Amino acid sequence: MTFHIPGALRQFTSGHSKVEIDQSPDTVADALLALWTLYPGVRDRIATEQGQVREHINIFVGEENIRYTGGLATPIQRGSEISIVPAISGGREILIK
């Protein structure tokens, strides 16, 4: 699966705008854990110290915002593409298990 990394976070992914995860995580939460195992600097930019996705950060699987598809429990398929996008405004917090 592939993560699309926004410009603000590429300093923590060795400059990569795309990060391929060579695993098959079941959920977005698992995929994110794999991402910040690889690039630890990304973790605190996306999530609070309590494991919640930051209020103004959105995560999309394909074209779907996970706020409407089960949050971090959203299942992902092999080959899924996950985008991390700062929100224009607002949004509620999502709990990472």
Add this chain to the structure above:
Amino acid sequence: MIGQTLGHCRVLAKIGEGGMGTVCRAYDEVLHRDVALKVVKKSDRLDPSASQGLLHEARASSSLAHPNICTIHEVGETEGELYIVMELVEGKSLREMTGDAGIPPESVLRYGVQIASALARAHDRGIIHRDLKAANIVITPEGLVKVLDFGLAKKVGSAIFDSPTRSFATLEEASSVSGTLPYMAPEILRGAAADYRSDLWALGVVLYEAAAGRLPFEGRTGFEVSSAILREMPAPLSFPVPPALWGVIQRCLAKEPMQRYQRASEVLAALEAVQSAATVFIDQIAERGGPRTVAVHSVRHASVKKGDSLLLIGTTKGAFILRSNAQRSRWDVGGPYFHGHSVYAMAYDGRAGQHRIWASTQSPWGTLLRSTDDFGKSWTNPQQAAIRFPLDTGMSLKNIWQITPGPTDEPTVLYCGVEPAALFETRDGGETWSLIRGLFDHPHRPRWMPGNGGLALHTILLDPVNKQRIYVAISSGGVYRTEDGGSSWTAQNRGIRATFMPNKYPEFGQCVHKIAMHPARPERLFLQNHWGVYRSDNCAESWTDIANGIPSDFGFPVLMHPSNPDCAYIIPVESDEFRCACDGRMRVYRTRNAGASWEPLSRGLPQKGAYETVVRDAMAADSSDPVGIYFGTRSGQLFGSNDEGKTWHKILEGLPSVVCVRSAVVEGTSDGSVRTLPEKSRGISSSKKSATKRSATTRKIRRIKRG
């Protein structure tokens, strides 16, 4: 040649031998200044008409007034000697600095922006450099770039070629071509005339060489070098060079001129965009012995010297560092740092000989504590946020409102006040922070209420005599004090009114906007409340209303004079509902009798239609003599007084909304290095050395010149 006079310049010493001839230090007997004097080799002269051409072009170049261009003062010929008098630039060439390892990407960007800026100015005036190369670029000890020899290459001929060029015998037309082979654009090698875009090719070579420590096109002979320039692609640059910087270099090195940037200003904009995008990394472990960090670099930097005054300005969209000399009447602007991030807290830490500036940044990506040891040229950007609520608290950091260095003799201790209201402490210089549980577990905490700006611990005052005593102020919670270094805390709000509570004098819950303590008389504190101005002379055991004769007792900042414990400053606003200067008149109020009476200070401040707001941390005093007072407004104006408030002048306008102002005076140590002293330190040097060259400033911000 030593002792000889050319024109009105007396030759003092030979500095070096350049491609064009001998370079000497000389003294201008008329203008009384040191200059560099370049005497063109006789063998390099062309016929008389060509010499006239050189003179003409050099005179045109002398019109290029730009901080990054070495100024040509004069070109002349006397007794058969053709000479050029120019600004004496001391420093190292970029070639010397680059070595074989290259320089860090942030330096490439910093220098690249200045070189591109110089080229943009020259191109605007129709002047092409024609021989831009790392050896022609000098970096002064202050980090200022000076590009040498503008416009001089064309008329001088082939002899300016460096050694690779001399082996460049395969092109018969070499004698009509100017430049240095490894920096020559393909079209020049094909015999075309140089234009702006061949300068941009050379800039690409310079940037590549600086980043990689090697030239993009190499070869054992001139033929191999020229062949590589014409046909090969340079080896890609990878980490730590940001991809965006590599992209700029690649476009400069497009073989076809049409595929390159067409103007130097485009390269300048592209390099600035790379800087702004904060995509530069350096591993600072080796440099600092600290945690792994990523440094972020911004657009402009103030060049700070010993004796300078500094202002740190935090805004809702980034931070700025301003410097001035001891007069504090003109300010150079560095920044904006942290584009788009709110910076609610900044602080100096001048303890133990360091000159560290701290800043908190808040954005959708979280809140971080950052620091710089080089006045903003590089900032830490930790992989992991060091200030974080423990898991068991269930809380997440929203903002850092206050950064307070600890006692002078404990230089690794600092405190941060945060939102949601809590106090954090580090004892290792900021690498690890811990929540002060004594305050967090206080039984009052669940009943604190957020004010308009959130539930924030925004003020931390350390008693300089009793190190176990610390005060904090919370909106809305009130004043709390510890007498045991933080283990236990008591509410200290006796006499402070809470207009919004049924009980107007509760034990806690007041919306205290700011408190200030006098360092020489720490039992005395002043307090600006959400309605009410107070003083305590007994370590906050009780408070007395001192709002005597001010137009409104609603306001945010309160500041103490650094040496007079009876003197304090406030900026009243009309009311809770209308938090703007009373009657649209911008006035600072000062007491010099501990609050018995207040006087308005308005000379130089707008007195009509100025519905300004100054928030709690947007006011600061320095410790020079006379004391400087500074404040910033929500509308992005920055005002200053260098006579303790008697007269004011506008320092800047057009800033984002100002939420933090801090000041300090920079002092050098006995070994000549530079360090800063915190604003409240005593015995500050008031060096009156004149300000050095102004650094570039942010163009979108209007600097206000005093009349």
